[in-house]
Amino acid sequence: MKLHGYxxxxxxxxxxxxxxxxxxxxxxxxxxxxxGHQFDPAFLALNPNAAVPALEVDGxxxxxxxxxxxxxxxxxxxxxxxxxDPFDRADxxxxxxxxxxxxxxxxxxxxxxxxxxxxxxxxxxxKGWARHWLTEGAAAYETRLAxxxxxxYLFGNTVGLADIAVASHVxxxxxxxxxxxxxxxxxxxxxxxxxLPAFAAAHPFKRRAVIEQG
Amino acid sequence: MKLHGYxxxxxxxxxxxxxxxxxxxxxxxxxxxxxGHQFDPAFLALNPNAAVPALEVDGxxxxxxxxxxxxxxxxxxxxxxxxxDPFDRADxxxxxxxxxxxxxxxxxxxxxxxxxxxxxxxxxxxKGWARHWLTEGAAAYETRLAxxxxxxYLFGNTVGLADIAVASHVxxxxxxxxxxxxxxxxxxxxxxxxxLPAFAAAHPFKRRAVIEQG
Numbered sequence: 001m002k003l004h005g006y007x008x009x010x011x012x013x014x015x016x017x018x019x020x021x022x023x024x025x026x027x028x029x030x031x032x033x034x035x036g037h038q039f040d041p042a043f044l045a046l047n048p049n050a051a052v053p054a055l056e057v058d059g060x061x062x063x064x065x066x067x068x069x070x071x072x073x074x075x076x077x078x079x080x081x082x083x084x085d086p087f088d089r090a091d092x093x094x095x096x097x098x099x100x101x102x103x104x105x106x107x108x109x110x111x112x113x114x115x116x117x118x119x120x121x122x123x124x125x126x127k128g129w130a131r132h133w134l135t136e137g138a139a140a141y142e143t144r145l146a147x148x149x150x151x152x153y154l155f156g157n158t159v160g161l162a163d164i165a166v167a168s169h170v171x172x173x174x175x176x177x178x179x180x181x182x183x184x185x186x187x188x189x190x191x192x193x194x195x196l197p198a199f200a201a202a203h204p205f206k207r208r209a210v211i212e213q214g
Numbered sequence: 215m216k217l218h219g220y221x222x223x224x225x226x227x228x229x230x231x232x233x234x235x236x237x238x239x240x241x242x243x244x245x246x247x248x249x250g251h252q253f254d255p256a257f258l259a260l261n262p263n264a265a266v267p268a269l270e271v272d273g274x275x276x277x278x279x280x281x282x283x284x285x286x287x288x289x290x291x292x293x294x295x296x297x298x299d300p301f302d303r304a305d306x307x308x309x310x311x312x313x314x315x316x317x318x319x320x321x322x323x324x325x326x327x328x329x330x331x332x333x334x335x336x337x338x339x340x341k342g343w344a345r346h347w348l349t350e351g352a353a354a355y356e357t358r359l360a361x362x363x364x365x366x367y368l369f370g371n372t373v374g375l376a377d378i379a380v381a382s383h384v385x386x387x388x389x390x391x392x393x394x395x396x397x398x399x400x401x402x403x404x405x406x407x408x409x410l411p412a413f414a415a416a417h418p419f420k421r422r423a424v425i426e427q428g
Contacts, residue, residue, distance in 0.1 A: 048354055048357035048358060048361075049312065049316065049354045051316070060301050062301070062304040062305070062308065063308045064307060064308040064311040064312075064315065066307065066311055066315065067304045067305075067307035067308040067311060068304065070303070070304065070307055071300055071301075071303070071304040074300045074303070075300075086285055086288045086289075087271075087274050087276070087285075089284070089285070089288070090276040090281045090282065090284065090285040091276075091281075093278060093280065093281035093284055094276065094277045094278040094281045097278040097280055097281060097315075098263065098278075100315055101278065101280065101311075101314055101315040101319055102263065102265070102319055105315055105316055105319045105320060106319065106320065106325070111320070114343075114346070115333075118346075119329075119333065119335055119339060119343070121333055125333060129328075129333070132328070132332075140262055140263045143262035144262060147262075
């Protein structure tokens with residue numbers, strides 16, 4: 001499999017984690033979003049939405065981290081990313097969408113660029129925008145975590161899609177100085193997740209180090 | 215089933231369409247988002263994210279339109295909303311997420327409110343913001359439609375999740391005067407979808423009329 005992504009892209013990070021959890025080897029191709037490489041014709045041929053990640057498998061290209069994770073879960077082998085029970089599955093999806101649909105789309109480069117260039121919002125304002133929505137998402141996670149039975153990960157002893165989303169939400173908050181201290185449950189869970197090999201190996205900083213080493 | 219929603223909510227519209235397609239009868243409860251009823255303690259108990267829709271089934275509450283549609287597809291009976299082939303399924307999810315994750319979250323009331331109240335953007339600016347992102351999403355749909363084989367709906371002869379998302383994207387554009395004339399494939403598909411009974415009965419204007427009639 002070939003993963004088209006960007007080291008600092010949060011959505012690409014989610015896919016790297018999932019591939020690691022599934023034990024699938026993959027090759028990575030980098031597109032610098034801040035330099036506009038997602039608008040290169042070669043990339044637009046892969047994804048007309050001009051967004052990473054895109055996953056190439058047997059000549060087919062899949063886009064959207066969530067769709068890719070769902071696809072990986074249809075393959076045999078590796079731990080299941082989604083619970084089998086329909087209600088738990090719906091809960092897991094909702095927890096994932098808390099960042100994949102509700103928070104993360106609000107802070108990606110194209111949004112920050114438009115806030116600055118079209119609406120004249122200064123750097124502090126744009127950073128504050130991102131921090132606000134990531135903090136709202138963190139608060140929603142904290143409330144939802146408080147309602148769940150205690151367990152090592154969100155759905156028992158196996159890491160899944162919802163955990164990947166939680167970790168990615170916390171990782172996304174780093175550059176925007178999101179303060180997790182009001183959200184102890186979220187902090188504890190994400191600390192546990194980020195220490196796992198599949199997450200550590202996929203971390204944006206780790207990926208950047210790999211690129212820099214050539 | 216009990217659907218907690220709001221007549222003009224686009225995400226609630228998606229769930230209404232899916233319930234109609236599946237032939238499931240449901241009761242609706244209204245929360246006026248513009249009046250802040252999503253922050254009432256009774257609603258926050260259902261969904262700490264303070265967002266509609268929420269679907270109550272056998273005492274369990276599900277949130278996020280996408281998770282709810284996925285849940286409805288696990289039930290037996292009615293047409294399948296997602297293709298069985300894994301690649302087609304991933305395509306359908308990506309098409310759905312083009313609006314559910316990429317466009318619609320950018321234009322919901324909480325975003326428009328923050329742009330206006332915190333960042334001082336005037337009414338025209340906020341409307342322009344929404345129109346811009348819905349137009350970007352429409353352009354992505356047009357490109358993706360051009361790449362697909364001709365068929366009545368996105369995946370053959372049966373309406374599914376991706377079609378619901380396309381229809382909801384077009385419906386969302388109405389109040390923001392999104393111009394569909396540059397996107398003839400999208401316009402043609404959405405015209406066909408909106409004329410179907412399951413979509414027509416679920417339309418926000420139809421729902422508003424039902425409420426007004428008491």
